[in-house]
Amino acid sequence: MTVHFIGAGPGAADLLTLRAVRLIATSRMCLYAGTYLDAEVLSHCPADAELIDTQHLDLDAITEHLVRATNEGWDVARLCSGDPSVYSAVAEQARRLDRAGVPWDVTPGVSAYAATAAAVGRELTVPEVAQSVVLTRAQRDSTAMPSGEALGSFAATSATLVLHLAVRHTRRLADELAEHYGADCPVVVGSQVSQPAELILRGTLADIADQVESHELRQAAVIIVGWALAAEGFVDSHLYSSRGRTPFPTV
Template sequence: MTVHFIGAGPGAADLLTVRATRLLAASPVCLYAGTYLDAAVLEHCPEGAHLVDTQGCDLTDITAEMLAAHERGEDVARLCSGDPSVYSAIAEQTRRLDAAGVPWDITPGIAAWTATAARLGRELTVPEVAQSVVLTRAQRDSTAMPTGESLEAFAATGSTLVLHLAIRRVRELAERLSAHYGEDCPVAVAYRVEQPEEILLRGTLADIADQVEAHDLRQAAVIVVGWALRAEDFVESHLYSSRRARAADSGGGLR
């Protein structure tokens, strides 16, 4: 018996990995966050599977379901929104499973922010515009951010910012970020990206809050901020530059 933590990606059934669908089909128990995924994802589960929507469960409830399955000798598919490496709470869950002697493994998924970039048709790292992507979140009714991980500190680098769990504070965050990026800095918001209910908003730090509030978005959304979203006049990557090609043709190479 194994608990399989599976990245459900942005929640679209056809964006699961082949491994994810195989594990879902072989697991008699599936725990999933109904808030973040399309119900079609569950069609990969076997007929008669025990399905548990965890959006109303706490960590103790979730662990109890896993331990009960362990006692029955049944594999568990634990679907995580996006990729399990970010904001999935698997650290807390696996710590409890380790203490109980329950085996587990992890299957990666497509992160919602990468799906957002794809839908926007944008690369988030553009030469001499932004070469770093910062994944962070807002802190309100949640655990405190570590010392030094302030929004202003990240914004000061000029990197492309991806904000999770922040949609309810978009107006406040836009005002704070404007001091570093400028009010005309491009912003994109993706709600339930790649799902039937998908909403993609494009704007600036000056108007994005009005758009979000007009659509009454309160959860399941990713915010992307940075000049890479609008970059048009930029240098070409050194990897594909003509200078590199000329050096290769001359036999000199590049080191």
């Protein structure tokens, strides 16, 4: 029996992969974080599945459920918001399962930042504007950041910046980032993207904090900062342009 860490996407039931739906439909137990998930996602679970909301459980309590289920001979769907490769605590859970001798695997999902970019119809890597995307988070009230991963260092590159777990600190972060990008740099905040309560805020580093605070956003939101969000008149990608291409030799 296996614990399946499954990327549940940004929340919408129809943004799950086919593999994710198959695994959920064949798992006798499903653990999920109710804070980040549209309840419709759980409609893919078997009628007799044991459903456990983990939003108030610590990692040890979650592990106990996972181990218990596999001891019962059940497969488990452990739903992770977005994609399991980013801020999902899969690493911490997986090492506990390894110690308990419980097999596990990972199924990727749609990340919240990708869903937010889709919602506003923007590519985050625009030719000669921004060719890198940095995924990071706020440091205050959370695990310390590794040495060298200062927000200012990332911002100094002018890459498109994606901030997770940071919406409560929008004003402080906007002030800091404005020193690098400029106060008029565009910002998008996506809250519960793809769910019925979806909220998209568009602004700049100068005004986005006011918008976030007026909507009382405290969680389940991603912040995207960068000039790619408003790029116009940029050159075509080299891949699709004749500019600079070496012609095929003639015979």
